Amino acid sequence: GAVVSQHPSRVICKSGTSVKIECRSLDFQATTMFWYRQFPKKSLMLMATSNEGSKATYEQGVEKDKFLINHASLTLSTLTVTSAHPEDSSFYICSARKGQGVGGYTFGSGTRLTVV
Amino acid sequence: DQQVKQNSPSLSVQEGRISILNCDYTNSMFDYFLWYKKYPAEGPTFLISISSIKDKNEDGRFTVFLNKSAKHLSLHIVPSQPGDSAVYFCAASAGSGGSNYKLTFGKGTLLTVNP
Numbered sequence: 001g002a003v004v005s006q007h008p009s010r011v012i013c014k015s016g017t018s019v020k021i022e023c024r025s026l027d028f029q030a031t032t033m034f035w036y037r038q039f040p041k042k043s044l045m046l047m048a049t050s051n052e053g054s055k056a057t058y059e060q061g062v063e064k065d066k067f068l069i070n071h072a073s074l075t076l077s078t079l080t081v082t083s084a085h086p087e088d089s090s091f092y093i094c095s096a097r098k099g100q101g102v103g104g105y106t107f108g109s110g111t112r113l114t115v116v
Numbered sequence: 117d118q119q120v121k122q123n124s125p126s127l128s129v130q131e132g133r134i135s136i137l138n139c140d141y142t143n144s145m146f147d148y149f150l151w152y153k154k155y156p157a158e159g160p161t162f163l164i165s166i167s168s169i170k171d172k173n174e175d176g177r178f179t180v181f182l183n184k185s186a187k188h189l190s191l192h193i194v195p196s197q198p199g200d201s202a203v204y205f206c207a208a209s210a211g212s213g214g215s216n217y218k219l220t221f222g223k224g225t226l227l228t229v230n231p
Contacts, residue, residue, distance in 0.1 A: 006159070034218070041125070043118075043221040044160070044205065093159050105150075105219065107159035 002028050002098040006108025013084055013115055021079045021111045023094030029074035030096035035067075038091040038110075047092075050077040084115040119143045120208050122222035130230055135193040137225050139206030142187065146208040150219070151180060151191045154203045163204075164191070196229045203227070 003026040013019050023033055033050040048069050049057040056069035066088075068080040077096075081088050093110040121140045129135045139149075147168040152160035166173040166180045166189065173180050179192045193200055206222040 004159075009157070036221075041223070043120070043223040044219075046218055046220075049218065091157075095159075105162065107152075107161070109159045110157065112157065 002096070002104070002106040004094065004096050004106045004108045006094050006111055008111060009109060010112045011114070013113070015085055015115055016083055018080055018082045019084055019113060021081075021092055021094075021113075023077045023079070023096070023108050025075045025096045025098070025106075028096075028098040030077075030098065031074060033071060033077040033094055033096045034105075035069060035077075035079050036093045036095065038093060044093065047079075052077075081113065084113070086115045089113055089115045118222075119146075120206055120220050120222040122204075122206055122225050124225050125223070126226040126228070128228045128230060129196050131198055132195045135191075135196045135200065135227055135229065137191040137193075137204050137206075137227065139189050139191075139222055140187055141189075141208050143208070143210060143220075144187070145210040146220075148209040149180070149182060149189050150207045150209070151178075152205040152207060152221075153200075154205060154224070160205055193227075196227075198229045198231050201227055201229050 005024045007022045031052045035047045036044040038044050047062045050069045050071040052071045058064045071077040094108040095105050097104045119142050150165040151163040154160045164175050164178045164180050166182050171182050182189045203224040203226050205224045207219040
C-alpha cells in the first residue's frame with residue numbers, strides 16, 4: 001500500500017522561530033503533495049499544492065512567505081512555518097497521491113505545532 | 117462559504133446497529149466524493165469513495181449513497197462496531213480530468229459506537 005510519513009508528529013517552538021515539517025512518500029513517487037491545516041472542530045483546510053520541481057500553488061488567504069513549501073524530490077515535500085506565532089499553532093497534515101485518480105490520496109499522520 | 121457540509125457534529129449509536137453519516141454539498145462541479153476516518157492526532161484514512169456517475173458503492177460494512185439531485189451523500193456502516201468510533205470526514209473533488217484533484221472537506225462528524 002501507499003505510505004506517507006510525516007515528521008515530526010509533535011513540535012513546540014518559541015514565538016519568532018521557524019519550524020520545518022517533512023512529508024515523505026515511502027513506497028511511491030509523488031509529483032504532487034498537499035498540505036492541510038486543521039483547526040479544532042474545523043474541517044481540513046487545504047493550504048497549498050506542492051509540485052515537484054516547481055513552485056507551490058497556494059490557496060487564497062495563505063501567506064506564501066509565511067508557509068514556505070519545498071518539493072525538491074519525488075518523495076519529499078517540506079513545509080516551513082517561518083517566524084512562527086501562537087496563532088500558527090495547529091495540526092498540519094500532508095497528503096500525496098499514488099498513481100492516477102482522485103481516490104489515490106494517502107495522508108500523513110499529521111504534526112501538532114504549538115508556538116509558545 | 118462551506119461547499120461541503122456535515123451538519124451533525126456528533127452521532128452516537130449502539131453496537132450492532134446502523135450508523136448513518138450525512139454530507140451535503142453546494143458545488144455542482146463536484147464529481148467525486150470520498151469518506152475518510154480519522155482518529156485523534158492521526159491523519160485521515162481513506163474509507164470509501166463514489167463517482168458522480170453512480171448512486172451507490174458498497175465495500176463490506178460500508179456503503180455510500182449519492183443523491184445528485186439533492187446534492188447529498190451518506191455513509192452507512194452496518195453493523196456498527198466500537199472500533200468504528202472516530203471522526204468521519206466527507207470530501208469532494210471537482211474536475212476528474214484535472215491533474216491535482218484538490219479535495220474539499222466537511223467539518224467532520226464524531227461517531228461513537230457504544231458497546
